[in-house]
Amino acid sequence: MKKQKIVLIGNGMAGIRAVEEILKLAPNRFKITVFGSEPYPNYNRIQLSKVLQGDTEVADITLNTWEWYEENGILLYPGETVIEIDTDNQIVSTDKKRQVKYDKLIMATGSDPFMLPLPGIDKEGVTAFRNIKDCELMISASENYKKAVVIGGGLLGLEAARGLLNLGMQVDVVHLSDCLMERQLDKTAGKMLQKELENQGMNFLLEKQSAEITGLDRVEGLKFKDGEEVKADLVVMAVGIKPNVTLANESGIQVNRGIIVNDYLETTVPNVFAVGECAEHREMVYGLVAPLYQQGLEMAKRICGIDSEGYQGSVLSTQLKVSGVDVFSAGEINEDEDTKSVRVFDDWLGVYKKVLVKEGKITGAVLFGDTQDGTRLLSLINKKAAIEEYMDNARSEETGLDLIASMPDEEIICGCNGVTKCSIVEAINTQGLTTFEQVKGCTNASRSCGGCRSLVTDLLAYTVGDAFEQNQKESICGCTTLSKDEVIEEIKDKGLSHTREVMHVLGWKSEEGCSKCRPALNYYLGMLNPLEYKDEKESRYVNERLRANIQKDGTYGVVPRMYGGVTNSTDLRKIADVADKYDVKLIKVTGGQRIDLLGVKKEDLPSIWAELDMPSGAAYSKGLRTVKTCVGADFCRFGTSDSIGLGTKMEKKFEGMNAPHKVKMSVSACPRNCAEGGIKDVGVIGLDGEYEIYVGGNAGTHMRQADLLAKVKTEEEVIEMTAAFLQYYRETANYLDRTSVWVERLGIEHIQTYLSDEKMFKELNQRMDESLSIVQDGWKEVLESETMVRDLYQNVNIPAGSN
Amino acid sequence: MEQLLNRICVAKFDELPENLGRRVHVGEGNLEIAIFKLANGNIKAIENRCPHKGGVLSEGIVSGELVFCPMHDWKISTCDGKAQGPDIGCVKTYKVEVEDNDVYLLIEK
Ligand code: SRM
Ligand SMILES: Cc1cc2nc3c(=O)[nH]c(=O)nc-3n(C[C@H](O)[C@H](O)[C@H](O)COP(=O)(O)OP(=O)(O)OC[C@H]3O[C@@H](n4cnc5c(N)ncnc54)[C@H](O)[C@@H]3O)c2cc1C
Ligand code: SF4
Numbered sequence A: 001m002k003k004q005k006i007v008l009i010g011n012g013m014a015g016i017r018a019v020e021e022i023l024k025l026a027p028n029r030f031k032i033t034v035f036g037s038e039p040y041p042n043y044n045r046i047q048l049s050k051v052l053q054g055d056t057e058v059a060d061i062t063l064n065t066w067e068w069y070e071e072n073g074i075l076l077y078p079g080e081t082v083i084e085i086d087t088d089n090q091i092v093s094t095d096k097k098r099q100v101k102y103d104k105l106i107m108a109t110g111s112d113p114f115m116l117p118l119p120g121i122d123k124e125g126v127t128a129f130r131n132i133k134d135c136e137l138m139i140s141a142s143e144n145y146k147k148a149v150v151i152g153g154g155l156l157g158l159e160a161a162r163g164l165l166n167l168g169m170q171v172d173v174v175h176l177s178d179c180l181m182e183r184q185l186d187k188t189a190g191k192m193l194q195k196e197l198e199n200q201g202m203n204f205l206l207e208k209q210s211a212e213i214t215g216l217d218r219v220e221g222l223k224f225k226d227g228e229e230v231k232a233d234l235v236v237m238a239v240g241i242k243p244n245v246t247l248a249n250e251s252g253i254q255v256n257r258g259i260i261v262n263d264y265l266e267t268t269v270p271n272v273f274a275v276g277e278c279a280e281h282r283e284m285v286y287g288l289v290a291p292l293y294q295q296g297l298e299m300a301k302r303i304c305g306i307d308s309e310g311y312q313g314s315v316l317s318t319q320l321k322v323s324g325v326d327v328f329s330a331g332e333i334n335e336d337e338d339t340k341s342v343r344v345f346d347d348w349l350g351v352y353k354k355v356l357v358k359e360g361k362i363t364g365a366v367l368f369g370d371t372q373d374g375t376r377l378l379s380l381i382n383k384k385a386a387i388e389e390y391m392d393n394a395r396s397e398e399t400g401l402d403l404i405a406s407m408p409d410e411e412i413i414c415g416c417n418g419v420t421k422c423s424i425v426e427a428i429n430t431q432g433l434t435t436f437e438q439v440k441g442c443t444n445a446s447r448s449c450g451g452c453r454s455l456v457t458d459l460l461a462y463t464v465g466d467a468f469e470q471n472q473k474e475s476i477c478g479c480t481t482l483s484k485d486e487v488i489e490e491i492k493d494k495g496l497s498h499t500r501e502v503m504h505v506l507g508w509k510s511e512e513g514c515s516k517c518r519p520a521l522n523y524y525l526g527m528l529n530p531l532e533y534k535d536e537k538e539s540r541y542v543n544e545r546l547r548a549n550i551q552k553d554g555t556y557g558v559v560p561r562m563y564g565g566v567t568n569s570t571d572l573r574k575i576a577d578v579a580d581k582y583d584v585k586l587i588k589v590t591g592g593q594r595i596d597l598l599g600v601k602k603e604d605l606p607s608i609w610a611e612l613d614m615p616s617g618a619a620y621s622k623g624l625r626t627v628k629t630c631v632g633a634d635f636c637r638f639g640t641s642d643s644i645g646l647g648t649k650m651e652k653k654f655e656g657m658n659a660p661h662k663v664k665m666s667v668s669a670c671p672r673n674c675a676e677g678g679i680k681d682v683g684v685i686g687l688d689g690e691y692e693i694y695v696g697g698n699a700g701t702h703m704r705q706a707d708l709l710a711k712v713k714t715e716e717e718v719i720e721m722t723a724a725f726l727q728y729y730r731e732t733a734n735y736l737d738r739t740s741v742w743v744e745r746l747g748i749e750h751i752q753t754y755l756s757d758e759k760m761f762k763e764l765n766q767r768m769d770e771s772l773s774i775v776q777d778g779w780k781e782v783l784e785s786e787t788m789v790r791d792l793y794q795n796v797n798i799p800a801g802s803n
Numbered sequence B: 001m002e003q004l005l006n007r008i009c010v011a012k013f014d015e016l017p018e019n020l021g022r023r024v025h026v027g028e029g030n031l032e033i034a035i036f037k038l039a040n041g042n043i044k045a046i047e048n049r050c051p052h053k054g055g056v057l058s059e060g061i062v063s064g065e066l067v068f069c070p071m072h073d074w075k076i077s078t079c080d081g082k083a084q085g086p087d088i089g090c091v092k093t094y095k096v097e098v099e100d101n102d103v104y105l106l107i108e109k
């Protein structure tokens, strides 16, 4: 039988999802051709917000790779727009003069951003926020300009504004209404949201009507109806979207706001379907992914000739993807005469919950601050549950599971990635998954906005039953159900001495572990038995194994040690000579007060180290990195102590120390704290007559201000206190937890009490000294071992044309 | 179609460390191959560029037949070259022959 031809117009989330459904239902029945105006394979539009906010990159948001199209025999024409549909002869024509015949046509043309028809709208620096191009434009604007104005205080506008803040711009958000996200939130939640975002640095101009965009070629400002004006180097328009119906309209397909479809997503013209944001179903046009995916499924069934009751419409739920803000809303949000509401308002904790009830049934919800109940509420709304079902706290856990049980198999749990209940259950059963992280890893559920986490967890509990509870402690990784503490206990009890033995004796699920547990076990074993344990190179992450930092192109960075940030002309000359000789791509001063030689070839590393003849700066290690120092009493007019001297002593003592994660320290000689002790793992501040020791600071991904651990009188005491603190950290922290996370977990008071026990304090110091006693310089060790040089650094070269 | 293959000795079997990759540069171009001696003694050879963003797979942690890319932790099979779920992608695999103590790589001419 000749294959039927499907043509899809629009290579976006809804269209491709529908194609995936068709492929699932009837793998080989159709010959599929896809046209997409954008020059990319299908990508996750939702994640553009995260790209802009710097949490992910364009390259990471592809949903279907080029290979996917190939493997499924789909002919894709990227960067090609369909400009005409001849519905009589069933032929589409494109802007590249291509003509293709169809048996079934799917229109999934999405929406266009709505641009206010303001004077000046076509100036440079005015953009929408809809696709990769817009995103790239904003990112590059942020490199050259400072002031952004976002028009629109809805979901999209706020996510854009957050992104621009992250990109270092100043941001005004202009909004017509007096309340943010007024279509999804009620006044109370809207105001709470505004306060929170103001704390994050956004500036709001509410009840403002834009009138004109000013400037010559490029935008310079935005004028309002009331005559006021603000400066703007970039204007982002996020006031809404309009379904892209032009092509349908011109082709004689009936449109209203969107392309009109019935429950089977059929348009008014035979063999033409529409799905996604461009479609209008029962007078509703949807702008979120979950309903579009449901539409795709129903349409696929129809196209494949499978009976179903068709698409019945969806209840919408909203979640804002701005870190630090939890808001959720679903269904109805505002009360009227017939509705009652259940409310909780905790001004102190910043939590607000409102559940709307009509004739005893839950019809909507707004949550702020704590959105854990979100997905559950959405399901309750969907099944028109009675309010008692939500209120009955005592039964709430059971209710969650009941709810899961009653959900149809095809219900989408993760809207962002379109993962259904049955595919999660299947993955859990066939792959023996037991933790949320595993489910996330294997199914993609919860990999985007994370809103469905509680539902996925419920589903896991429901599917694995009794086995669930015991698995919810934090296991080291997917290879075992044991926690770090249990593993360490077993290693001690049974005297286990290498990673394979641990994995074997403790019943690991995979014989050789994974990239999470192997480095962790290698660390725990070395920490427990420093004198005898033989470090396993093959269980180290690349940087530590090779003692250099890998770069994106596979070359490496070399950072020699400069104790306390102090250098001299001999060392500088050596560095300069080596850089010349080995054609180093970049010489850079690091944030850690030393010099980085970047872009070094792996095979050159040993010779460079030999010629530098300086100790390794261990810029790659889970262990001591640097001790940053300030100028101190010898030169600075405020200095009270020899910060460089103390910093150098500390760096010499602790260099080469292994730890659960990297450790950065600093010593300043007065409270001005020029070496930034407030954000270090250990930050020492010299005062007149005493030292303050701060711990648990972090300036990385999760900023944390250090806590004062102790005040002591002498340099020796500083070093002993630091040693005790670090040893306690080494012994009790989870692998890959910085001191910031560990201090937070244990509490500073607990640590203080523990270290104030003289006996403990001494023993910690002894154990630290023991583990430091075997430390070798990372680079020397390699240079002294021919096998290490060969095994780790030598490449094989095959000359061209050899035989 | 018959493939013309070069058979090139790239290492001594007993000198290859277990579970550590080795980089093989081929010719003047960009072709790089990673060879691994797995814990079971098998030798595998795959293209040395992760399908994700070109990470050098020879520097990854090896477990069983899988190698974890050192860049962003994708899991790639050293046997068929496929990325493991949920990631999608594939690298080329190459034939390896071991004769006495010599490890030969078979690459297209
Ligand atoms: C070289 C340097 C940037 C620079 O040129 O200044 C640097 C470079 C890298 N940092 Fe950093 N960090 C550098 C100072 C910092 C600082 C500032 C500081 O130390 O004063 C911070 C924030 C302070 C802190 O750690 O609390 C910092 C926070 C991070 C983090 C986040 C850590 C966290 O706990 O959140 C990572 C990721 C990680 O370690 O997992 C990271 C990871 C990295 C890596 C190793 C990324 C990687 O795994 O490949 C970068 C290697 C780049 C390359 O291509 O070689 N880098 N990094 C700095 C080296 C300092 C040194 O001399 O050793
Ligand atoms: C920044 C941002 C954040 C978002 N966040 C969320 C969120 O958190 N949750 C959520 O559920 N939704 C979110 N959305 C909305 C979601 O991305 C959209 O609802 C969804 O992508 C719509 O899918 P679609 O396939 O209908 O349209 P699109 O993804 O727009 O795809 C349509 C495609 O068709 C192409 N096209 C149009 N006409 C033609 C033609 N004639 N010929 C060829 N190709 C054509 C277009 O170029 C486009 O690539 C967000 C959107 C944005 C922009
Ligand atoms: S050097 Fe540090 S901050 Fe810069 S890109 Fe790399 S990890 Fe990020």
Ligand code: FES
Pocket: B050, B051, B052, B053, B054, B055, B069, B070, B071, B072, B073, B074
């Ligand atoms: S390059 Fe391999 S995981 Fe990203």
